[in-house]
Amino acid sequence: MNRRTMLLGAGAALTLPALGAHAQEARITGAGATFPNPIYQKWAEAARGAINMQVNYQSVGSGAGINQIRNRTVDFGATDAPLNAQQLTEANLLQFPTVMGSLVAIVNLPGIENDQMKLTGPILADIYLGKITRWNDPRIVAINAGLTLPNLAIAPAYRADGSGTTFVWVSYLAKVSQEWKDRVGVGTSVRFPAGTGARGNEGVAGTVRQVRGAIGYVENAYAITNRLTTTQIQNKAGNFVKPEHATFMAAAASADWSVPGFAADLVETTGPQAWPIVAPTFILLPTNPTDAARNANVRRFFDWAFKDGDRLAQELEYIPLPDVAKAAVRAAWATQFGA
Amino acid sequence: MFVLLLLGAIIVELFIAGLPAFQAFGIGFIWSTDWDPVQEVFGAGVSIYGTLVTAVLSIVLAVPLAFGIAFYLTELAPPWLRRPVGTAVELLAAVPSIIYGMWGFFVIVPAFATYVQPTLIDNLGELPLVGFLFQGAPFGTGIFTASFILAIMILPFIAATMRDVFEQVPPVYKESAYGLGATTWEVMRGVVIPYTRISVVGGIMLGLGRALGETMAVTFVIGNANRITTSLFGPGNTIASLVALEFGESEMGSLKLSSLLALGFILFVLSFVVLATSRYLLRSRLKA
Numbered sequence: 001m002n003r004r005t006m007l008l009g010a011g012a013a014l015t016l017p018a019l020g021a022h023a024q025e026a027r028i029t030g031a032g033a034t035f036p037n038p039i040y041q042k043w044a045e046a047a048r049g050a051i052n053m054q055v056n057y058q059s060v061g062s063g064a065g066i067n068q069i070r071n072r073t074v075d076f077g078a079t080d081a082p083l084n085a086q087q088l089t090e091a092n093l094l095q096f097p098t099v100m101g102s103l104v105a106i107v108n109l110p111g112i113e114n115d116q117m118k119l120t121g122p123i124l125a126d127i128y129l130g131k132i133t134r135w136n137d138p139r140i141v142a143i144n145a146g147l148t149l150p151n152l153a154i155a156p157a158y159r160a161d162g163s164g165t166t167f168v169w170v171s172y173l174a175k176v177s178q179e180w181k182d183r184v185g186v187g188t189s190v191r192f193p194a195g196t197g198a199r200g201n202e203g204v205a206g207t208v209r210q211v212r213g214a215i216g217y218v219e220n221a222y223a224i225t226n227r228l229t230t231t232q233i234q235n236k237a238g239n240f241v242k243p244e245h246a247t248f249m250a251a252a253a254s255a256d257w258s259v260p261g262f263a264a265d266l267v268e269t270t271g272p273q274a275w276p277i278v279a280p281t282f283i284l285l286p287t288n289p290t291d292a293a294r295n296a297n298v299r300r301f302f303d304w305a306f307k308d309g310d311r312l313a314q315e316l317e318y319i320p321l322p323d324v325a326k327a328a329v330r331a332a333w334a335t336q337f338g339a
Numbered sequence: 340m341f342v343l344l345l346l347g348a349i350i351v352e353l354f355i356a357g358l359p360a361f362q363a364f365g366i367g368f369i370w371s372t373d374w375d376p377v378q379e380v381f382g383a384g385v386s387i388y389g390t391l392v393t394a395v396l397s398i399v400l401a402v403p404l405a406f407g408i409a410f411y412l413t414e415l416a417p418p419w420l421r422r423p424v425g426t427a428v429e430l431l432a433a434v435p436s437i438i439y440g441m442w443g444f445f446v447i448v449p450a451f452a453t454y455v456q457p458t459l460i461d462n463l464g465e466l467p468l469v470g471f472l473f474q475g476a477p478f479g480t481g482i483f484t485a486s487f488i489l490a491i492m493i494l495p496f497i498a499a500t501m502r503d504v505f506e507q508v509p510p511v512y513k514e515s516a517y518g519l520g521a522t523t524w525e526v527m528r529g530v531v532i533p534y535t536r537i538s539v540v541g542g543i544m545l546g547l548g549r550a551l552g553e554t555m556a557v558t559f560v561i562g563n564a565n566r567i568t569t570s571l572f573g574p575g576n577t578i579a580s581l582v583a584l585e586f587g588e589s590e591m592g593s594l595k596l597s598s599l600l601a602l603g604f605i606l607f608v609l610s611f612v613v614l615a616t617s618r619y620l621l622r623s624r625l626k627a
Binding site for chain 2: 062071160
């Protein structure tokens with residue numbers, strides 16, 4: 001009996017300081033997509049000082065993130081491929097975007113400088129379908145007058161691990177090529193008819209750097225930090241655009257955010273200067289939270305990020321959400337959870 | 340006993356989790372070469388093929404080398420050299436597999452892409468009957484590169500086993516053979532190998548078991564394509580590598596997750612058979 005009381009006392013003594021710390025600093029946990037991981041970590045670091053919140057984000061992959069939020073083992077999940085309205089209702093989840101990113105095509109060709117080469121969506125699709133196999137193919141030569149293209153085999157590289165990056169890339173290819181849509185389809189991992197797979201963005205970047213004649217797709221931030229050779233791509237309006245801040249913003253501006261789950265489609269938007277391959281990344285938040293305080297803290301964190309996080313996002317080559325989108329997300333929070 | 344129970348529980352758990360895949364695709368799951376996450380059609384054929392081919396090929400590359408090392412260390416090397424060389428070989432086993440993967444990706448792959456593969460493709464690709472094994476674009480990655488890395492990884496296991504069993508041959512047998520005028524090689528072939536044959540095979544099986552389950556190093560260099568290519572330089576996939584790559588993007592209750600767990604079950608059975616065989620063959624040595 002004595003011993004038990006003593007143990008209880010010791011337990012209370014240990015818990016008390018911990019409780020004190022808890023009251024001072026709010027803690028939330030999240031898990032999911034790897035693509036926004038750098039910015040979530042950056043925001044988490046800044047939020048600690050700014051709003052006294054400790055955010056613990058694990059980039060385990062979108063699929064695993066969805067699993068964890070369905071099991072409610074984390075406070076929020078993160079995914080690159082949006083869930084549809086039915087999936088959201090079934091799992092009692094609210095979905096909203098946080099930032100956007102863009103994909104670029106990278107190539108390794110002797111004598112070709114950054115943003116010199118021009119490519120179109122159908123050509124990219126046929127390269128990844130294995131139908132265009134050499135760099136001096138008449139279709140590539142026709143739109144690249146002035147460039148000398150070598151008689152070199154095209155080696156397409158893709159993400160071997162399931163990823164949101166692949167999801168965005170193949171949804172672009174499916175949009176510009178009916179054959180891609182019919183034969184391959186869209187998903188976080190698909191059956192690529194040609195080429196070689198590499199693990200992660202760094203794997204694709206490494207393969208393209210090492211193999212002459214290789215082409216690959218990575219997030220823009222990777223291309224910039226690793227100084228990879230990117231290309232121009234023809235957008236829906238018919239203009240060849242370079243992957244740069246202005247064209248990304250043009251794509252973001254022409255998006256329609258009024259769709260269910262904010263699953264706005266930023267691939268092949270209509271703007272005359274819009275970069276064709278831009279995509280938002282999403283947060284999944286329970287609408288029937290087990291712990292209402294933590295749920296509110298998740299909203300407080302992203303509200304802060306919307307307000308003060310744009311500069312950090314741009315430093316890491318992400319594209320901040322336009323103000324209309326932020327307002328719409330805040331309105332959705334208010335409708336769902338009250339003010 | 341406890342370990343055995345745990346092992347059994349893992350097998351049963353994997354089987355139950357993989358059951359939906361076996362139910363959906365039938366027994367054909369094992370040899371179907373489809374792997375299409377979009378249509379939700381899955382088959383284990385490509386990765387089982389990749390697993391077996393890389394494992395067998397790595398054994399083919401590693402065994403002669405391991406035999407040479409063991410032969411040299413037990414019969415030819417001066418005594419002062421035996422310990423350092425033996426330790427160096429065993430140290431290869433201590434290198435983490437991720438290091439082999441990175442070394443493979445950044446050193447071996449470019450070297451293969453620039454020197455080894457173009458030469459082999461140009462010179463052997465046109466041969467009748469076997470030419471198809473050496474065709475294709477020199478990516479540097481692929482089945483052959485994966486087997487090469489695996490061979491280096493399993494080399495220390497096979498070499499150390501061989502050296503140990505060679506040393507257990509009673510000196511009196513060898514001395515009798517030398518007394519009859521046999522050369523070193525004749526002693527090796529006529530006395531040492533027949534005496535240790537079964538243990539040597541057991542050691543090889545041990546290496547094979549490691550090669551079957553290796554994940555990280557293989558993922559880096561195999562090219563990760565879910566297709567069967569006839570060329571040794573073509574990309575492929577292994578069970579372990581496919582599971583590692585796809586696991587993070589498979590949702591709970593999905594057919595994909597179940598298929599991945601079914602693959603895990605198949606891999607478990609494969610390695611279990613190999614390791615059981617090796618223990619059976621090594622049983623006399625393990626008792627000693």
